[in-house]
Amino acid sequence: MRIFRQESEGGSALICVLGTILVLSLIAGNVLFNCITRYNAASGQVRGWKESLYAAEAGGDLAYAEIRKTVFEPTHAFSGWTNSGAVYSNSPATFGRDNLTTSATVDPFYYDSSGNAWYRIRAKGVAPVLGLTRVTMDDRVDPGTRGDSLLRKIDFKYDHFIAAYGPNGDNSGKAIVSVSRPQIARRVELIAAPVTPFESPIKVLTSFYGPGSAALIDSYNSKNGSYYFCADNPSDPHYSDSHSGDVSVGGASFDLGGDIWGNVTTNGGNVTPNTRIHGTIDNNVPFTIPPYVMPSNLPPPSPSLTKITGNVTLTPSTAGSSGNPNFYLVSSFSGKLTIDQVGTAETYVAIHVTGDITGSIDVKPNVHVKIYFDGNVSVKAQDIVNETSLAGNLQFYGISPTDPTATQSIDIASPGNFSATFYAPSADFHINGNPDVTGAIVCKTFYENGNASWHYDRALAAEGERVDYRIVSYVEDVR
Secondary structure (H helix, E strand, O other), rough: OOOOOOOOOHHHHHHHHHHHHHHHHHHHHHHHHHHHHHHHHHHHHHHHHHHHHHHHHHHHEEEEEEEEHHHHHHHHHOOEEEEEEEEOOOEEEEEOOOOEEEEEEEEEEEEEOOOEEEEEEEEEEEEOOOOOOOOOOOEEEEEEEEEEHOOOEOOEOHHHHHHOOOOOOOOOOOOOEOOOOOOOEEEEEEEEEOOOOOOOOEHHHHHHHEEOOEEEEEEOHHHHHOOOOOOOOOOOOHHOOOOOOOEEEOOOOEEEEOOOOOEEOEEEOOOOOOOOOOOOEOOOOOOOOOOOOOOOOOOOOOOOOOOEOEEEEEEOOOOOOOOOOOOEEEEOEEOOEEOOOOOOOOEEEEEEEEEEEOOOOEEEEEEEEEEEEEOEEEEEEEEEEEEEOOOOEEEEEEOOOOOOOOOOEEEEEEEOOOEEEEEEEEEEEEEEEEEEEEEEEEEEOOEEEEEEEEEHHHHHHHOOOOEEEEEEEEEEOOO
């Protein structure tokens, strides 16, 4: 009798195929699930990493705006900020769809030779980290990986920066501080440096007329000695300092008769190359100059001098300093003022004239003078005596009228020569005859009737009252 076996090979193959598909599907699903999970976490962390820098830079912008107010709106600078000693700090500000927060501290860490403060800004930006509390990036640092999680330090429960370096990053005040939610924080440090007023010899807001055909505008550097003309001698050792006689005009009106040993810029002018301009020409350089306000950081005025009539000799009681000069408030200046040095010390004097200046001044060697005036100036060149011959030692500042319809003027006539600087962005400047001038000027309009020559001292670029601030350094604290 023959017995037949049941054939089961076909069913076994089907089961194997289905099992294989099931296993592969489980593997693929698990891989996909893990990839999606890790991708969502990683993308959220990368977004938080970038947004925290945006927040930190926004905090830097807020602090920079307050620093600029110390020049343009001194009574409102750092309003609402906390002042602890010389350090200003603000409460964290929240902004953006993702509730970014930013905070900053500002401190003046350095005062230059003119007494202007340099500020350090330290800003912190915080962005939330969404998703699971896991680190999805690679810690390895080798040719194939970048150590992302070492760079993107995520605070899941505690602020790592305060724990490791302290709240100010100076290794003091270390503490374990909890965070309300997972976050990424980034910190930037910026340096705001003062912009000084005399970065070029002549800067005019609207129109420029002059000098005459027998005059010139050139430059030198007083650190190398007294002025002498060498702009046409390339072999001279100081030739490189002689071609900074630039003229900048914020309008289109430009008229020239003499030589300019430097560059010329206008805003919409039609200046073309010619034998009188020994530099570049650019007719598309717009700029503005804000009105000048009386500085608010001067000490209380001394009562020993309230007006200048007749012959007045001023010997301050102390030498003072660039940041803390001897300050005087006078109602009139129609006489002759002589300012003496205190002993052998460098002497610093600041005078605020609330009226016009029609008198004369004699500044002795080693005396540094700043004169602020509310009214007009009308003098002869010989009335401005600066015995050091350094223009930076005698600086005039025209306070812009608060009435927009009011005018301000500076009129200087022959005879004589002088060394001084003028910063008066609201004033019309007129000079007649042929004075030889060492210095720089910033004004509304410039008109020269004669052959007055201008010699710009390149050392003036670091002199004078701050007229604005600029960011000169930016670094990120990656700890």
